[in-house]
Amino acid sequence: MVGASKKVARMLQRLNPDxxxxxxxxxxxxxxxxxxxxxxxLMGRIVDELREDVRFEEFYHACINCGNCTSMxxxxxxxxxxxxxxxxxxxxxxxxxxxxxxxxxxYIWACFQCYSCWExxxxxxxxxxxxxxxxxxxxRHGLQSARKTLEPYSKILYKVMTTGTQITxxxxxxxxxxxxxxxxxxxxxxxxxxxxxxxPVETMAGVMDKSxxxxxxxMKELMEIEEEAGVLDAVGGSLKDVADMVxxxxxxxx
Amino acid sequence: MPEVIRVSxxxxxxxxxxxxxxxxxxxxxxxxxxxxxxxEDYLRMLEKMxxxxxxxxxxxxxxxxxxxxxxxxxxxxxxxxxPTVELWQHKSCGQCGHIPGYISALYWVMTExxxxxxxxxxQTSCTAWNYYGSGTSNPVALSAVFLRxxxxxxxxxxxPLIHCGTSYGDYKECxxxxxxxxxxxxxxxxxxxxxxxxxxxxxxxxxxxxWLHVMRWKIAExxxxxxxxxxxxxxxxxxxxxxxxxxxxxxxxxxxxxxxAPTSSTALALGAKLLDYSNWYDCCGFGFRxxxxxxxxxxxxxxxxxxxxxxxxTGADVLLTHDTGCxxxxxxxQVVPLAHxxxxxxxxxxxxxxxxxxxxxxxxxxxxxxxxxADWKPLLAxxxxxxxxxxxxxxxxxERVRNGERPAFIRSPPRNLENRVRGESA
Numbered sequence: 001m002v003g004a005s006k007k008v009a010r011m012l013q014r015l016n017p018d019x020x021x022x023x024x025x026x027x028x029x030x031x032x033x034x035x036x037x038x039x040x041x042l043m044g045r046i047v048d049e050l051r052e053d054v055r056f057e058e059f060y061h062a063c064i065n066c067g068n069c070t071s072m073x074x075x076x077x078x079x080x081x082x083x084x085x086x087x088x089x090x091x092x093x094x095x096x097x098x099x100x101x102x103x104x105x106x107y108i109w110a111c112f113q114c115y116s117c118w119e120x121x122x123x124x125x126x127x128x129x130x131x132x133x134x135x136x137x138x139x140r141h142g143l144q145s146a147r148k149t150l151e152p153y154s155k156i157l158y159k160v161m162t163t164g165t166q167i168t169x170x171x172x173x174x175x176x177x178x179x180x181x182x183x184x185x186x187x188x189x190x191x192x193x194x195x196x197x198x199x200p201v202e203t204m205a206g207v208m209d210k211s212x213x214x215x216x217x218x219m220k221e222l223m224e225i226e227e228e229a230g231v232l233d234a235v236g237g238s239l240k241d242v243a244d245m246v247x248x249x250x251x252x253x254x
Numbered sequence: 255m256p257e258v259i260r261v262s263x264x265x266x267x268x269x270x271x272x273x274x275x276x277x278x279x280x281x282x283x284x285x286x287x288x289x290x291x292x293x294e295d296y297l298r299m300l301e302k303m304x305x306x307x308x309x310x311x312x313x314x315x316x317x318x319x320x321x322x323x324x325x326x327x328x329x330x331x332x333x334x335x336x337p338t339v340e341l342w343q344h345k346s347c348g349q350c351g352h353i354p355g356y357i358s359a360l361y362w363v364m365t366e367x368x369x370x371x372x373x374x375x376x377q378t379s380c381t382a383w384n385y386y387g388s389g390t391s392n393p394v395a396l397s398a399v400f401l402r403x404x405x406x407x408x409x410x411x412x413x414p415l416i417h418c419g420t421s422y423g424d425y426k427e428c429x430x431x432x433x434x435x436x437x438x439x440x441x442x443x444x445x446x447x448x449x450x451x452x453x454x455x456x457x458x459x460x461x462x463x464x465w466l467h468v469m470r471w472k473i474a475e476x477x478x479x480x481x482x483x484x485x486x487x488x489x490x491x492x493x494x495x496x497x498x499x500x501x502x503x504x505x506x507x508x509x510x511x512x513x514x515a516p517t518s519s520t521a522l523a524l525g526a527k528l529l530d531y532s533n534w535y536d537c538c539g540f541g542f543r544x545x546x547x548x549x550x551x552x553x554x555x556x557x558x559x560x561x562x563x564x565x566x567x568t569g570a571d572v573l574l575t576h577d578t579g580c581x582x583x584x585x586x587x588q589v590v591p592l593a594h595x596x597x598x599x600x601x602x603x604x605x606x607x608x609x610x611x612x613x614x615x616x617x618x619x620x621x622x623x624x625x626x627x628a629d630w631k632p633l634l635a636x637x638x639x640x641x642x643x644x645x646x647x648x649x650x651x652x653e654r655v656r657n658g659e660r661p662a663f664i665r666s667p668p669r670n671l672e673n674r675v676r677g678e679s680a
Contacts, residue, residue, distance in 0.1 A: 054435045055393060074537045074555055112541035113386035114492040115423075119499050124292055135389025150388055152547045157390055160347070164378025164399075167351030180549060182589040184627050191652070198655040199354045200619060200662045201361060203345070203373050211350035213375045221402055221449045222378050228445045229395035231384075 035102035043097040046104065046137055050093065050130075059129035063087040069117035069127050081110035083117040083127030090130055100134075106145045108134050142237040154242050157235070161242070162249045164222045165211035169196045173208075216253060223250040293330040296430075296500045300332075303433045303455060311439075312453045315404065320671060321413050324468035326515075330500035335458050336468045337415070340671050341371040342407035346418030347379030348578035355603070355622030356581065357417065359610035360462060361664040362620045366613060367472055370669040372412040377403055382424035387542030393438055397428040398445045401453055405446070408454040411671040415462050419577030422461040423497030429455060430498065461494055463516035463576035464503045466605055470523035477524055478614035479637045486521040486608075487529050487570035487600070489560065489584065490514040491577030492537045517576045517605040524612045529568035533559060539587065540579035556587035557596070565598035571633050573602045581626075588628045601630040617641060618648035619662055 035043075050056060069083035070076050076083075086108065093100040111131040118126040138146040150157065160166050172178070172192050178185055188195065192208075199205050203212040223246060226232050236243035256268045269277070306312045317323045321337030328334045341364070349356040364371055381399050385391040404425075407414040416422040431438050432455065443453055466473070495502040495514045505515035508522065513534065522528050539555030541548070561584060564570060575581055585602040592599060607621045617623045617639055623630050634641040655661055 054431065054437055072535070074539065074559070075541070075551070077559065078551055078554060109543070112537055112539070112544065114537035114541075115496040116492060116535070116537060119496040132385060132389065136385075136392055137389075139389045146389065149543065149547075150390070153388055153543055156546060157384060157388060160379065160381055160384050161390075164347070164381060165350070166347035166379060166383055169351055172352065178586070180553070180590050181586050181627060182593065184589070188625065194652050194656045195624070196354075198619075198652055198661050199358060199622065200664050201354065201358050201373065202663050202665075203375055204350055204354060204357070205661050205663070211347045211379070212345055212377075214378065215375045218376045218378055218406075221451075222381070222399065224449055225395055225398045225402065225445055226391075228448060229392060229398055229441070231391055231395045234392065235390050 035098045035105065038098065038101055038105075040098070042141065043101040046141065047093045047097045047100060049137055050090070050100075050133060053133055055129060055133060059126040059133065060087070060090055061123045061125050063091050063123065063125060066122065068120045068122065069125070072116040072120050074112050074114060074116065075110045079110045081107065083111075083131075086111075086127045086130055086134075087125050104134050104138050104145070105143055108138070109145060109149050136234065139238045140234040146238045150239050154239055157239070158242050158245055161226055161231070161235075161246045162223065163210045163214055163219055165214060168208065168210055170208045220250070220253045223253070293500045296330060296498065297332065299430050299433050303429075303457075306433065312455050313408075315408050315413070315454050315456045317413060317457050326464060326468060326503040327505060327511075328501050329495075329504050332500075334460075334464075334501065334503065336460055336464050336503075337413040337458075338465065338468060339369050340412050340669060341369065341415040341465070342410055342412035343371055343373045344403060344407070344414050344416045344418075344421060345373075345377060345379075346421065346578045347383065348582065349417060353578065353581050353604070353622075353625055355607050355620070355625060356578065357606075358664060359604070359615060359621050360417070360606040361666075362610050362615050363466075363469075363473060363606060363613065365664050365667060366476060367469065368667050370671075371415075371666045372407075372410045372669070373666070374406060374410060376406045380418070380421035380424045382420050383542065385424070386420065387546075393428070393431050394441045394445070396424060397432050397438055397442045400425050400428040401432070401442060401446060401455070402449065402451055404456055405451040405454045407456075409674050411674050412669075413460070414456055415460055415465055417462050417578075419461065419491030419493040420579065422459060423493035425459050426498035426501055429459060459501065461502075461516070461576070463494065463520075463605060466520045466609060467503055467505070467516040470520045473520065473609050473613065474523040474525070476613045479612050479639070481524050481526045481612050481637055483527075484572065484633070484636055485527040485529050485568065485570045487531055487564045487568050487573050488518045488521065488534075489538060489573060489575040489580055490517065490534070491575060491580050494576065517574050520605045520609055521574060524609065526608075529570050531564050531567045533563055536560060538575070538577075538580040538583045540583040542579075545579065545583055552583055553587040553590055556583045557591045560584060561588055561591075561600060562596070562598045565600050570600055571636055572608065572630075573600045574605050574608050575602065576605050585627050599628050601626065601628045601633050603630070611637060611639070616647070617644050619651055620664070624648070 067084050073083050075081045089100050089103050108131045113128050115128045117128055172189050197206045207213050232243045256270050257274050258266050258268050260266050307314045317335040317337050322339045323335040323337050325333045503515050504511050508515040508519045518528055536559050539552040541552050544552045588599050610621055615621055631641055
């Protein structure tokens with residue numbers, strides 16, 4: 001028991017104030033701090049969930065640290081993110097779960113999910129796929145980073161979950177969203193209802209609150225799938241309000 | 255007695271029989287483990303799909319002769335069947351909201367070519383936005399949504415044609431998981447049963463740019479505008495050719511068969527000048543949640559890694575692409591840099607819009623270019639389109655619609671196939 005505590009203490013010491021040194025990641029104090037304070041049982045569970053997932057065998061093989069993935073990675077050019085680090089931490093996760101946890105608590109959210117990394121990996125690792133899995137786990141367990149990341153995103157989340165469509169014309173009725181699209185957007189906003197009414201596709205013409213006209217029965221089926229597949233429970237882990245609202249919408253459809 | 259094996263054209267290796275056997279075993283084990291992302295395992299998945307059909311576990315929606323298929327070579331060198339008629343339009347949740355010309359132009363091209371199709375209201379997006387963007391879905395849900403939509407297409411006796419690069423990539427992933435994992439297959443089957451549906455898996459997952467690729471010569475026959483002076487750069491969408499890479503179309507006559515063929519091939523067939531550029535491989539910068547909540551990252555990447563180098567290296571008149579997110583990101587991300595004094599700009603549109611324009615479609619009523627930000631006027635002028643008069647026509651059309659006139663709907667030619675009745679076997 002004492003030996004185990006010493007081992008844990010030694011591992012935690014590696015999370016020094018400058019962030020974790022493994023693979024050279026500077027400046028992740030916030031994550032390091034969270035990992036120090038994190039629930040170790042949860043960290044272990046996260047590793048188990050990752051490794052038990054049916055996709056794990058497909059997405060993770062072994063990493064030789066060649067860096068091909070990082071060299072092709074778009075966010076690597078702009079922010080502190082490397083797919084190589086993701087695979088390395090997954091590789092060591094069983095022995096050092098806190099290092100995986102540390103990365104999950106913010107780092108992974110920089111990924112563009114473009115899968116350039118997957119295509120160039122000589123060992124056919126899929127770092128983008130691993131990130132997608134880790135994001136799911138973060139949402140399910142309501143990690144602070146997931147809650148923070150999803151908050152500004154909840155309207156889109158709700159729309160996709162209830163209507164099965166996403167970007168909708170009513171998002172263009174004010175300048176609030178997409179204001180960096182400039183004066184053209186403002187001009188388009190003025191006439192948006194007529195513009196949409198005149199789109200020469202019957203399923204889209206005049207539809208403002210969805211991408212296209214979707215049957216009620218279709219939306220009902222979608223929400224049933226989300227409930228049955230555990231999506232609503234998972235989303236509820238991070239954004240309870242959104243999960244509740246989707247359930248309400250489903251009830252209204254009955 | 256050692257064996258001699260050839261490891262390259264110039265090199266032989268002397269190795270003991272035991273070591274050789276060990277190495278071969280190691281290789282076989284490794285290959286057996288590697289699955290998604292390798293050609294042979296992808297092909298194995300397709301074989302397993304046929305086995306499941308034989309055992310009666312699934313129904314395959316085959317690309318039968320009724321769909322008048324055309325063959326293309328994929329990265330795996332497998333010949334993929336692309337249906338050309340009786341298509342079920344799988345719309346994109348990103349494209350329809352603010353790039354409506356992407357879809358109306360595609361429908362217009364089909365109507366001009368006499369291709370029957372179904373534009374269904376019984377369709378959801380793939381919902382993979384929630385998977386890639388925010389981790390708020392899972393493989394069982396995604397696969398169930400995929401097969402729900404595929405079943406709806408099957409009921410209509412029309413072959414699914416996927417408009418969105420992400421839906422296309424996601425559906426290929428889901429098909430792989432459903433076929434290869436009994437656990438996922440069983441869970442999805444039970445969910446589908448609850449909503450009165452069954453497992454109908456498409457024999458081929460087909461992106462609309464692959465349809466344009468196989469139809470390009472017929473499209474070129476209908477060309478009304480001379481685009482030989484128009485120079486085109488192409489951005490291939492990551493999720494079409496990097497997700498389950500082995501299944502996308504390549505063609506030895508297009509870019510040497512080394513880069514994805516669709517869209518480039520359409521531009522070439524129309525007679526435009528196709529220009530290659532060094533960072534063709536880079537993504538557009540979309541990043542899913544980034545385009546919504548961390549737009550500065552998307553914008554910077556789109557402008558400094560794509561738009562600026564493309565303009566500097568090629569001076570292209572237009573940038574063509576074949577995905578919703580790419581059109582949006584590459585087009586809209588030009589506003590802020592231009593406001594800051596950067597000069598490089600290029601209009602962005604889908605290959606369907608460019609093809610429709612070349613075939614003489616109305617730039618605003620059909621191609622809906624008024625939704626695009628980067629200046630398309632010089633391109634239209636170069637194509638010989640009097641955009642000012644067309645704009646006048648469009649304003650008059652809008653006025654008529656505002657006063658209650660029915661929009662100029664594009665409709666499918668009459669279909670040759672009839673809907674299936676639920677419960678009827680394929």
